Amino acid sequence: MLYNIRVFFLTSCSGLVSNHTGKKAQSSSLMNFLYPNKESRVEHTPEIPTLTLPVKVGIAFVPSNNWQGNGIHEKDQIELLDKVRSAFLKYDYIDRIEVIPSTYLNGGEGFSTLEQVGRLYNVDIMASVSYDQVTQSLENNAALLYWTIVGMYIIPGNENSVQTFVDTAVFDIKSQKMLFRAPGLSKLENRTTAVGVDKTIADQSLNGFSLAVTDMTKNLDSELARFKTRVKEEKVAKIEHRDGYNGGGALHSSLLVLIMLLLARGLKSRQTDWS
Template identity: 45%
Template structure:
């Protein structure tokens, strides 16, 4: 329908658990709820990327990225700490995904070279190669990016004066 032959599906899942530790007994005092880290937090994150060849309905390769964060927090800062752990877990899993994706891509390249009859690469009519942009689009993107960079630095310099 869209003229796409290959598609990548990316998904993620995250699970968080919180348990009270023995130190949570100090919550009976007001000071304990603010200072003692009695909540035990676990955050597990998985990000997964799968590359499919649509016409053959064949999975070409898959790369997962995972992370596990164990931490603790005070009763008062529990929700803030869970949000921080959630974000950090996602970043760590994404970094792990990139590493695994590079390894899988290297394996896939070797597999294609070893068995070229299994993977036929055919260019569609009108294909110009490599995903390169036309010069006017590249120039437009360069101008917009340069203006955005100049504008942000100008604002930073303005803030530094005051």
């Protein structure tokens, strides 16, 4: 009887010191954002997009499904998307990548919102990042026994897990055609005291997003290479070039440097032969 009272008391204390006990989820849905009703989900006439190189890209998180606000703080959103931006600035066929706060998408819906944001930031392509994260904190029954002896500040009493999924869908704004998409996953697990569970879950949540975005960036790179092959072989998009863009400036510059080095080496060799 006394043991049961102690277990009940300690379980109640765990609930009092933490707001994260149990299972919680936060998410954003690209489908709900782009197609808010059945009528908008009717397939439009397929159109082959025309991409003008170098392309101008915007990237933003899809607004949260939670009416209380985004699952990721705006500052953290910007930092995460900057990681993606930095990874793709090396490609000469990308003119620039604009990191767009999700606040510009809040309150809007459908492709009309993407078009408005596209005009505002002067971008032709939009990469929309949606997410789904589940956090779970379960009390460890074995630890409850230890709590009755040494106190919950010392022995870990909660088993925490954070599973994160992010998905980037890349759209040509004008044709409303999805060009390609790439996922990213992460899973974190650890133990903590009931007193420290709130901070641990918060830290794990952000770390989970960071790891998932890193995974997604690698997959995005692979999908981008695959899309370039599809453009050539399957003609899934038409390619045009902006004035002054030749599609291979970096390659031509490298070849020029190599030729100059070979010529210099040859000239030095001739001078040696004549000396």
